[in-house]
Amino acid sequence: MALSYSKQKPLMKTLQTTLGNVDGTFSIDAENGTIILQKPLDYETLDIYELHVLASDGKFSSGTIVSIQVVDYNDNSPRFYQPIFSFSVPENVTTGHLVGSVNASDKDSYDNADIHYSISSVGNYDKFAINSSTGDIFTVTTLDTETVRNYVILVEANDTGNPSRVSTTLVTITALDVNGQPPEFVQRSFAVNISEASVIGTNIVCLSTTDRDSMQHAKIAYSITEENVTTNHFVGSVKASDRDSYENAHMFYSIPSVSEKFEINASTGEIFTIGALDYETVHNHVIMVEARDSGNPPRMAATLVNIAITDVNDNSPEFVHRHSTVNISEASTLGTKIVCLSTTDRDTMQHARAKVFENVPIGHIVINLTAQDKDSGSNGHVTYSLVDSPCDTDNVASEIFSINPTSGAITTSKKLKSSAPQVEYKFQVKASDNGIPSLESFTACPDNRGGCQRFTSCVHSL
Numbered sequence: 001m002a003l004s005y006s007k008q009k010p011l012m013k014t015l016q017t018t019l020g021n022v023d024g025t026f027s028i029d030a031e032n033g034t035i036i037l038q039k040p041l042d043y044e045t046l047d048i049y050e051l052h053v054l055a056s057d058g059k060f061s062s063g064t065i066v067s068i069q070v071v072d073y074n075d076n077s078p079r080f081y082q083p084i085f086s087f088s089v090p091e092n093v094t095t096g097h098l099v100g101s102v103n104a105s106d107k108d109s110y111d112n113a114d115i116h117y118s119i120s121s122v123g124n125y126d127k128f129a130i131n132s133s134t135g136d137i138f139t140v141t142t143l144d145t146e147t148v149r150n151y152v153i154l155v156e157a158n159d160t161g162n163p164s165r166v167s168t169t170l171v172t173i174t175a176l177d178v179n180g181q182p183p184e185f186v187q188r189s190f191a192v193n194i195s196e197a198s199v200i201g202t203n204i205v206c207l208s209t210t211d212r213d214s215m216q217h218a219k220i221a222y223s224i225t226e227e228n229v230t231t232n233h234f235v236g237s238v239k240a241s242d243r244d245s246y247e248n249a250h251m252f253y254s255i256p257s258v259s260e261k262f263e264i265n266a267s268t269g270e271i272f273t274i275g276a277l278d279y280e281t282v283h284n285h286v287i288m289v290e291a292r293d294s295g296n297p298p299r300m301a302a303t304l305v306n307i308a309i310t311d312v313n314d315n316s317p318e319f320v321h322r323h324s325t326v327n328i329s330e331a332s333t334l335g336t337k338i339v340c341l342s343t344t345d346r347d348t349m350q351h352a353r354a355k356v357f358e359n360v361p362i363g364h365i366v367i368n369l370t371a372q373d374k375d376s377g378s379n380g381h382v383t384y385s386l387v388d389s390p391c392d393t394d395n396v397a398s399e400i401f402s403i404n405p406t407s408g409a410i411t412t413s414k415k416l417k418s419s420a421p422q423v424e425y426k427f428q429v430k431a432s433d434n435g436i437p438s439l440e441s442f443t444a445c446p447d448n449r450g451g452c453q454r455f456t457s458c459v460h461s462l
Contacts, residue, residue: 020050026068028053035066043072044107074112074161078104080169085155091143091175099128099173102135104157112161120154120168128153128173143175150174177248184209184243184301192307200273204262204307207269209251209291248295261285262307271305279309335359358416366401369408371431379435384408387430397427 025039026049035051049068054061080102087100106113117135119125128151129140135155143151151173158166192205252266261275262285269289277285285307292300328338354367373380384403402413408431432438 020052020065022046022049025049026051035068041070043070043109044076046070047072072109072112074108074159074163074165076107076112077165078106078115078157078159078167080104080157080167083169085169085171086174087137087171088174088176089139089143091145091177093139093143095139095141097139099137099139100171101137102130102155102157102169102171104135104167104169106159106165108159108161112159114160115157116160118156118158120156125153127151130155137171137173145175145177148175149177192305194273194277194307194309198273198277200275202273204271204273205305207264207271207289207291207303207305209269209301248293250294251291252294262287264289271307277309282309284308356412356416360412360416362412362415364412366410366412369403369410369429369431371408373433379433381434382408382431383434385430385432387428397425400425401427403429 023039025037025041027036027038028034029036033053033055035053047070049070051066051068052063053066054063056062081104085100085102089097089099102117104115104117106115116132117130118132119128119130127139127141127143128137130137135157137153137155153171153173154168155171156166156168158164194202194204261273261277262271263274264271269291271289287305287307288302289305290300290302292298326338328336332338356364356366369384371382371384373382383405384407385405386398386401386403400412400414400416401410403410408429410429
């Protein structure tokens with residue numbers, strides 16, 4: 001900058017700035033009045049200078065004010081208030097949920113300080129969006145701690161200067177686990193055989209579950225509930241899982257309704273007997289086991305456990321008549337059949353036996369088997385037959401005995417003869433209904449010779 005002055009008379013070299021020259025930012029050439037920049041300018045520090053310039057000829061002097069306006073240059077990048085922003089949000093929030101806000105400032109002015117925010121296409125950028133003007137971060141999809149628990153995004157702040165300047169910051173977002181997953185049994189059902197002679201406290205089965213939730217939501221509780229389900233439902237080894245984590249995946253087992261026969265360990269899922277079992281009263285116990293996690297609110301899964309009771313020989317045979325009176329002629333010859341005593345035995349399967357003399361005639365009824373079918377019509381009409389069985393190792397039982405297909409009466413079809421004191425025959429009987437499709441049931445029927453006991457009612461169910 002040059003100052004002009006009159007040349008009517010030569011001036012003394014006393015042209016100078018008197019005020020406003022902060023820190024000697026400017027100087028002036030006393031010969032020609034040129035103002036020269038001596039130090040760098042910073043718009044953000046001082047954007048205007050007012051210089052008081054004095055010209056003197058030695059006798060007289062004159063002054064003027066020179067205003068210098070500094071024009072802003074985009075020399076500052078936006079700056080975030082903190083290097084890393086951290087937020088947390090429940091995993092079950094809806095789309096558009098406000099996660100948090102980031103803020104940056106720019107020391108420049110006007111367009112050079114106008115900031116726009118964006119999410120860089122790195123990390124988990126597809127889960128979130130940002131308001132370009134305010135820096136508010138929102139969810140654009142659902143979150144799932146079972147897939148990703150911690151999200152990291154890179155946020156950029158750009159000014160609108162020319163050229164534009166940019167800064168970045170990291171944003172970490174923690175998805176807080178909520179109880180969003182029910183416990184899961186590894187198998188949908190269990191089948192367990194237990195002897196009716198088992199003592200109270202016998203460990204029956206250990207049920208395992210998993211929960212995909214975390215923390216207290218994954219603590220699972222087991223329970224036994226009464227349920228009106230069919231027996232003989234197919235079950236297997238079960239294990240419950242929970243996809244949550246930590247407490248949300250901690251499971252507890254419990255029995256919400258009173259069970260007179262079984263109890264369950266709340267932590268391990270082990271089922272124990274607490275009452276006596278009787279095969280002759282109930283063959284199968286079907287219970288529903290619940291697994292609950294520790295989340296808030298808790299979530300629950302259930303599975304069926306079919307406990308099949310195996311029979312033990314705990315019942316003695318009983319005579320049909322407690323006292324029998326028989327009249328016999330004194331002229332009776334040796335070998336005359338006097339009386340046939342009938343007995344019953346509440347035990348079943350291999351514990352139900354029949355005895356017969358070897359000298360009984362062909363067609364003698366050895367035992368009557370009765371199968372029950374709860375269906376009606378042809379679906380409930382039962383037909384009996386003898387089948388080949390591994391228990392009949394000599395394959396002779398089917399030649400010696402026959403069965404009435406309608407009544408189930410097993411009779412002798414040959415004379416029984418043996419030099420041994422006692423011979424035992426084992427064979428299987430099949431009971432099938434006439435339904436479509438036909439359903440079948442098998443029973444093992446051991447048969448001994450050597451006595452005069454005859455079971456008249458051995459009942460089996462289809």
